[in-house]
Amino acid sequence: MKSISLLLTLPAALAYIWPNPQLDGLEDAYTIAVGFAANGIVDSISPCTLSPGDSSDQPPSGTGRQTVAEWLRTAYHDMATHDSATGLGGLDGSIGYETDRPENVGTAFNTTMSFFNVLQTSHFSFSDILSLGVTLAIKNCGGPSIPFRPGRIDATEAGPPGVPQPTESLETHVSEFARQGFNATEMIGLVACGHTLGGVHQVDFPSIVTNAITPDNQEGVVHFDDTFGVYDNRIAVQYINGSTVDPLILNSNSDAAIFGSDGNQTMREFAGDSDFFISRCGELLERMLNTVPSSVQLGDVIEPLTVKPYQPNLFFNATGGLQFSGSIRIFGTSNEAAAANPLDMPVKLVWTDRHGTSSPSYTTPAVSADFLAATSLFGSLQFFQFDVDLDTSLGISSFVVDWAYDAQSALTTADNGGAGFPFQDVVVFQHAASCHGAVNKNSTINAVIRNDMGTVSNAYVDYHFTSNQQGTLAFKQNTIRTTLVHAGNSTSPLYDTYSASFVVNDGFLSVDASIVTFDLVAVVGGQTYQSLDNPQLFTPC
Secondary structure: OOOEEEEOOOOOOOOOOOOOOOOHHHHHHHHOOEEOOOOOOHHHHOOOOOOOOOOOOOOOOOOOOOHHHHHHHHHHHHHOOOEOOOOEOOOOOHHHHOOOOHHHOOOHHHHHHHHHHHHOOOOOOHHHHHHHHHHHHHHHOOOOOOOOOOOOOOOOOOOOOOOOOOOOOHHHHHHHHHHHOOOHHHHHHHHHHHOOOOEEEOOOOOOOOOOOOEOOEOOOEEEOOOOOOOOOOHHHHHHHHOOOOOHHHHOOOHHHHHHOOOOOHHHHHHHHOHHHHHHHHHHHHHHHHOOOOOOOOOOOOOOOOOEEEEEEEEEEOOOOOEEEEEEEEEEEOOHHHHHOOHHHOOEEEEEEOOOOOOOOOOEEEOEOOHHHOEEOOOOEEEEEEEEEEEOOOOOOOEEEEEEOOOOOOOOEEEOHHHOOEEOOOOEEEEEEEEEEOOOOOEEEEEEEEEOOOOOEEEEEEEEEEEEEEOOEEEEEEEEEEEEOEEEEEOOOOOEEEEEEEEEOOOOOOOOOOOOEEEEEEEEEOOEEEEEEEEEOOOOEO
C-alpha cells in the first residue's frame, strides 16, 4: 500500500497527475505485472493454462480448470444482467448475489470473487479490479491490449436473471444479447472471443460432456479448441475446417447455431485473418467490460505514467530528523527502454524545500537493485530506491526526477505535468507507539504536526477497512473517522505529537482484513494537508 503526503488543494489538470488516490493503485496494478510491487494478478495466470490455486513452479492440481477462462466467464455473467433499454445492470459485481442461480452453475464465480475481493480498497471496487484482471489476463495470454477505464460501482443486490444458456434456442440467444446491447453479428464475435479459452466442465454440464473425468482432469473439462492456453483464432479455424473439438458444437447445438447464424461469414473472417480476430475481440471485450449501469460514468483510459513515485515516505528517524525514502518507477515502450540496464541508468531526485526554494544540495540519487526487478505487459519497467535525510527546519514541498536510459544521454526531467511531484511535511505518520488493538480493544495511531504554521483547527484519521457482507463474497468498504488529539511535544521542537484511539474490529491478520489503509488529515493555519493511504498497523497493542 502507498503512503502519500500531499496538499489537499492541487492544481486542476486534464490528464492523470500523481497523486490521485482513485487511480494510483489501479495504474500500478495495470502497469506492474510481475516482480517488485506487483499484486499477484499476472502471477496467477502465468502460464495461461494455470488452474485456480496452482502456480507455475508447482505440479498441477489436476482439476482441469483454467483461471483465465473463469475470470472472463465471471465478468461476462456479471455484465449479462444489463438491460440497454432501461440502463439497469451491467458489470457491477452483482454476480456475487447471483451464484445460486442455475444460469451461474459451477464454482468459478465464487473462486474468482475470492481471488479479487482481497484486492479491493477504499478507492476501487470489486467490479473494477475484476475488469482490470480480465484485461491483464487476456493480454498475458497473447490477446489484445484492451483499454481499461475505472469507475465501476458495485451493486448491493442481485440483478435480474438472463444469462444465455447452452440449452436455449438461437432466437433466445439473439434476444438476450440484444438486451445487453450486442447485435446478432456481435453475439457471434463475443462468443468466439470468449470460447478461444477454457471449455465445458462435465461436473457442471453432465448432459453435454461425458466420460471426461480422470485423475488429471478431475472436473472433466473438454476444451473449446486445441490451443486453449493461447488467445488465438483456433476456435474459428477449427470450426471452419471441420476439426472442431468444441463440445458446444459436437454435443450441443449452442455454439453451432450461433456461429452459423450469419451463414458462417463472421467465423470465416476470423479463421482467415488472425490479426482481425484479435482486433475485433479487443473491441468487443472492451465494450463488454465497459457495459455498466447508465448511472455509472467510467473514467478516462488509464495509461502507464512514464515516471511515477512509489510509496514515498517521510518519518522521524532516531535522532528526531526527517528521513525521506521510497522508490521511483520508470516505464517506457521504446527500443531504448527495452535495452536499458537499470544499473547504468542515472536517476536522481531534486526537491524544493517547504518555502519553495531550490538549492544545489537538494538532490539525492535513486539506485537500482536486484530485488527491485519488475516487468510489465505493456513495456519496460525499472524501479530505483532513494533514502535521504532532510533538514527538519527546511523540509520539502515537491520534487522532480532527472533521469536517462544510460550515462551517455542527456537527462530528462520528469516534473509531473509541470508542477513537480507534490509532497508535504506538515502532518506525518509516526510508527512509534502506533498499534493495532485486539477484538473490541483500542487501536492507536500517532502523528506529528508542524507547530509553527498557525492553529491546528481540525485533525483526524480516516481508517479504511474491508469486511464481509451478507449474500456476496465481495467485501464491503468501511471508514472510521477519529479526531487526532494533541498529546504533547515530539523529539523535534518544530512538531507536536497527536494521537487517535478507536475500536476497529477489521479481522486483524485474518482473511477479513484484506486491505486496510488510513489517511491523516490536518487543517493548519487554514490550509488542509493530507498523508494518504498509509498501510495497515501490524504492531499489536
